[in-house]
Amino acid sequence: MPDLVTHAAVGWLAGRALARRRPGRWSVAAFVAGSYAPDLLSRVPTLALVMLQGRVGPLPPALLNAFEPLHTPLGLALAAWGLAFLFREDQRPAVLRGLLGGMALHLFLDLLQDHQGVGLPLLYPLSPRLFELGWIGSESSVYAAPFLAVLVAVLARRDRRRPATRA
Amino acid sequence: MLSDRIRVPALLAIVLALAALCVAYGRFAAARPVGWRACLADPLAHDGDAIVLSVYTITRIDGPDRYEVSKTVRGVPVLGPTEGLERGLSVSVVGTFDARRRAVVESRRVVHRLRPVKQALGLVALVAGLFLAPRAWRWRAGRLEDRTLA
Numbered sequence: 066m067p068d069l070v071t072h073a074a075v076g077w078l079a080g081r082a083l084a085r086r087r088p089g090r091w092s093v094a095a096f097v098a099g100s101y102a103p104d105l106l107s108r109v110p111t112l113a114l115v116m117l118q119g120r121v122g123p124l125p126p127a128l129l130n131a132f133e134p135l136h137t138p139l140g141l142a143l144a145a146w147g148l149a150f151l152f153r154e155d156q157r158p159a160v161l162r163g164l165l166g167g168m169a170l171h172l173f174l175d176l177l178q179d180h181q182g183v184g185l186p187l188l189y190p191l192s193p194r195l196f197e198l199g200w201i202g203s204e205s206s207v208y209a210a211p212f213l214a215v216l217v218a219v220l221a222r223r224d225r226r227r228p229a230t231r232a
Numbered sequence: 233m234l235s236d237r238i239r240v241p242a243l244l245a246i247v248l249a250l251a252a253l254c255v256a257y258g259r260f261a262a263a264r265p266v267g268w269r270a271c272l273a274d275p276l277a278h279d280g281d282a283i284v285l286s287v288y289t290i291t292r293i294d295g296p297d298r299y300e301v302s303k304t305v306r307g308v309p310v311l312g313p314t315e316g317l318e319r320g321l322s323v324s325v326v327g328t329f330d331a332r333r334r335a336v337v338e339s340r341r342v343v344h345r346l347r348p349v350k351q352a353l354g355l356v357a358l359v360a361g362l363f364l365a366p367r368a369w370r371w372r373a374g375r376l377e378d379r380t381l382a
Binding site for chain 1: 234235247256287344360368377380
């Protein structure tokens with residue numbers, strides 16, 4: 066999957082574009098959070114367990130694989146719905162849209178990568194089939210990350226100076 | 233769907249649904265009749281099976297033509313040239329299972345030399361997110377408030 070800087074930057078750019086077109090309907094912050102979410106909810110806990118396994122010995126395989134549904138459309142949709150409830154009621158629709166948009170964008174970017182056939186179980190629980198497009202290498206995004214980060218910084222600074230068009 | 237009236241039962245249902253999905257997937261992944269664990273469980277039946285080890289970490293190098301990789305599965309022996317490899321490096325290996333030698337015979341390998349850079353970027357993004365989150369959200373009257381929404 067692309068690095069998290071790339072995910073966050075692309076999420077911010079997409080969320081900002083949508084929020085500027087339809088003010089009030091899209092939360093940019095939620096879009097960025099949605100871009101983080103699949104890895105935060107799935108990869109980080111798995112990584113922590115793998116590191117723990119290195120110290121304490123073998124852990125149950127079922128536990129090590131348990132967080133994968135939080136990197137699938139259904140699991141993420143449920144998580145987004147739950148996270149939206151943390152917000153003020155009138156903001157929940159925009160937050161939910163942002164979260165779902167960010168998550169969908171994250172999965173799309175992950176699909177682009179080549180993991181030698183070990184793709185994403187997008188149809189889980191309906192099917193265990195794995196999907197990947199394999200168009201770019203798994204570390205290719207690190208070359209784009211610095212440029213994307215600078216672009217976000219420039220645009221964010223411009224937005225702060227122009228409150229009328231602030232996303 | 234997002235009303236405060238259904239907030240508590242909806243959250244309970246969501247947590248239960250996610251837990252069920254995760255438990256089911258964990259069991260499915262552990263019992264899958266493919267992969268390294270399946271090969272070890274019944275080596276003769278899986279002799280020659282294709283195996284893909286995606287982004288594993290080299291945990292041991294045993295001479296010029298054998299090394300070990302680990303990830304969720306630990307200590308998978310791989311038969312392949314070790315020139316240019318070192319402990320801690322991330323690799324993806326495509327190969328076949330050799331029942332006699334209880335190892336993966338490598339046919340293709342991808343070395344992920346930029347993996348540490350990617351991991352560092354992940355850390356940067358996490359720290360940036362933690363720093364910027366309070367600017368985007370605040371806690372008020374028991375609910376989060378999104379400041380980016382007008």
